[in-house]
Amino acid sequence: MINAIAIDDEPPALRVLENFCNRIDFISLQKTFTKTEDAMKYLEKFPVDLIFLDIHMPAISGIDFYKSIKQETMVILSRHTVSMPLKGLISMPLTIC
Amino acid sequence: MNLRLGRIALNIAACLTFLSIPILLAPDANPTWDFMVHGETFRDLIAYSIMIIYFYANYFYFIPNYFLRKKHLPFYLIALIALVLVLFIPILISPFEHHHLIIPPELKEHAKRMEQGPPIFFILSHNIFLFIALFLYTMVIRISNQWKQTQKEKLNAELAFLKAQVNPHFLFNTLNGIYATALDEKAMHSANAIVQLSAMMRYVMTEASETYVSLEKEMNYITSYIELQKIRLGNTVKIDFTMTGLVEGKKIAPLLLIPFVENAFKHGVNPDYPSYILVNILIKSTDLEFQVYNTINKTINQGAAYSGLGLNNARQRLELLYPGQHTLKIQHDANDFSIFLSLHLK
Numbered sequence: 001m002i003n004a005i006a007i008d009d010e011p012p013a014l015r016v017l018e019n020f021c022n023r024i025d026f027i028s029l030q031k032t033f034t035k036t037e038d039a040m041k042y043l044e045k046f047p048v049d050l051i052f053l054d055i056h057m058p059a060i061s062g063i064d065f066y067k068s069i070k071q072e073t074m075v076i077l078s079r080h081t082v083s084m085p086l087k088g089l090i091s092m093p094l095t096i097c
Numbered sequence: 098m099n100l101r102l103g104r105i106a107l108n109i110a111a112c113l114t115f116l117s118i119p120i121l122l123a124p125d126a127n128p129t130w131d132f133m134v135h136g137e138t139f140r141d142l143i144a145y146s147i148m149i150i151y152f153y154a155n156y157f158y159f160i161p162n163y164f165l166r167k168k169h170l171p172f173y174l175i176a177l178i179a180l181v182l183v184l185f186i187p188i189l190i191s192p193f194e195h196h197h198l199i200i201p202p203e204l205k206e207h208a209k210r211m212e213q214g215p216p217i218f219f220i221l222s223h224n225i226f227l228f229i230a231l232f233l234y235t236m237v238i239r240i241s242n243q244w245k246q247t248q249k250e251k252l253n254a255e256l257a258f259l260k261a262q263v264n265p266h267f268l269f270n271t272l273n274g275i276y277a278t279a280l281d282e283k284a285m286h287s288a289n290a291i292v293q294l295s296a297m298m299r300y301v302m303t304e305a306s307e308t309y310v311s312l313e314k315e316m317n318y319i320t321s322y323i324e325l326q327k328i329r330l331g332n333t334v335k336i337d338f339t340m341t342g343l344v345e346g347k348k349i350a351p352l353l354l355i356p357f358v359e360n361a362f363k364h365g366v367n368p369d370y371p372s373y374i375l376v377n378i379l380i381k382s383t384d385l386e387f388q389v390y391n392t393i394n395k396t397i398n399q400g401a402a403y404s405g406l407g408l409n410n411a412r413q414r415l416e417l418l419y420p421g422q423h424t425l426k427i428q429h430d431a432n433d434f435s436i437f438l439s440l441h442l443k
Contacts (some may be wrong), residue, residue: 010270012277019280 006032006052007039007065008078016094017052036060043069050074112149119145140187144224147186151179152231160239180228184221265302269295290328293321305351308418309443312347312385316340316378319358323376326362333368342380347442349385350418354378356411357389357436363407364434365391383442390435415440 004027006017014032021029030048033039036059053075055062066075078094119141155176163172272295279288300318304310323338330336358376366372375390408427415423415438422441428434 010273012270012274015277016273016280019277 002027002050003048004029004050004052005039005042005048007034007036007057007062008032008052008054009034009057009059010054013054013078020094036065039065040069043071047071048073050076052076052078055079115149116142116145136191139191141224143187143190144183145227147179147183148224148228148231151183152235155179155232155235156239160235161243164236165240165243176232180225183224183228265298268298272298286328290325293324297321297325301352307351309348310351311344312349312380312442313344315349315351315354316344318352319355319376319378322355322358330362330366334366334372334374336374336376338376340378340380342378344380347380347383349440349442350414353411353414353418353440354387354438356407357387357438360408361389361391361434364393367394370394385438385440385442387438387440388435390433393432393434 004021006014006021006029008014008017011034014034018029018032021027027050030046031042033042036057051066051073053062053066055077056079057065060068062077119138159172159175163169163175272291276288276291276295279285279291297318300314304314320338320340323336327336361374361376365374371392372394373390373392375388377386377388379386412425415425419440424437424439426437428436
């Protein structure tokens with residue numbers, strides 16, 4: 001079982017993630033965050049295996065957030081705009097293929 | 098148009114009034130046209146005419162082309178030349194006459210000074226002042242108009258910017274919100290439709306300004322468009338859509354094919370009659386074959402329906418972007434409409 005959290009400044013994106021994670025039996029999405037500070041505090045207490053992380057957030061970029069946490073975890077970066085064609089990112093909104 | 102005519106009339110009236118000043122103020126005003134030969138009045142008339150010509154030239158040409166483009170030296174040089182013309186052309190055309198008077202010998206000394214007349218600067222001074230006044234007047238109205246114009250343009254630009262900036266964000270955020278809600282409610286069809294719509298709009302807004310986009314994206318756009326049309330039209334029309342061949346690694350001009358598909362949906366659907374739309378896309382290495390067929394059904398507003406504007410634009414784009422690289426055939430009769438396009442991709 002993979003324990004995961006998701007961080008995104010847009011609540012609908014989190015709801016979509018939650019919905020998809022519920023369908024996958026080996027991922028347990030523990031909690032979702034719109035506030036990066038709350039996410040940081042949570043991570044200090046409860047380590048996770050995987051973070052779904054939005055790149056563009058108003059307070060801190062997803063990359064800087066990842067650099068600032070101490071523990072080693074897997075991360076899936078996501079973005080909301082098509083105008084930044086980076087490889088290895090998932091595009092929001094998520095869809096089922 | 099009426100406003101424009103009124104303005105022209107006003108300008109002509111102002112010019113005539115201005116030109117009548119020397120006549121009305123002529124030293125020996127009389128009702129005949131003798132003043133035309135009276136030196137002073139005639140000279141003034143010429144000077145004023147030149148001033149009017151310079152006034153309009155300054156307003157429409159010299160200020161916008163020199164002063165407002167910071168070419169100050171030529172601008173003031175032209176003004177100076179105009180002033181010289183205003184002062185000396187009248188004298189060249191109609192030189193000062195000499196007054197021949199019988200003068201008693203004891204007044205000869207005094208008369209000599211009189212014969213020289215008042216110093217030339219004194220005669221010309223009123224024209225100089227008038228010229229300066231007119232010059233400043235053109236500057237003031239031109240610059241204030243310019244300022245009003247820039248203010249207006251700035252406002253329009255800001256408005257366009259806001260329209261372009263605010264709406265897409267609001268639109269996409271709202272669509273994402275509705276998508277999440279649809280998923281929460283397990284409304285899978287709604288969710289898919291919303292994602293498709295959102296993807297289409299994103300494509301138009303972000304990719305359509307490029308010269309070429311990946312064929313895959315363009316094909317996705319057409320697929321989404323047809324999927325959404327199926328939702329809209331339900332079973333009122335039978336739609337066959339096939340796409341065969343590999344899309345990867347190929348490029349196409351964005352939104353090139355969609356007008357033909359849109360056209361089929363615009364004119365081919367009428368629930369009262371059996372309607373059929375066929376879209377076939379076949380990709381063979383770097384060649385794309387594209388076929389659209391639709392039945393034509395009698396519609397009430399037939400006139401508006403066949404304006405052909407969208408198709409003409411599509412044809413023009415093909416000629417511009419793929420000259421000699423495409424063939425387009427359009428067959429059109431009373432009941433059927435079909436297009437065949439073969440395109441050599443880049």
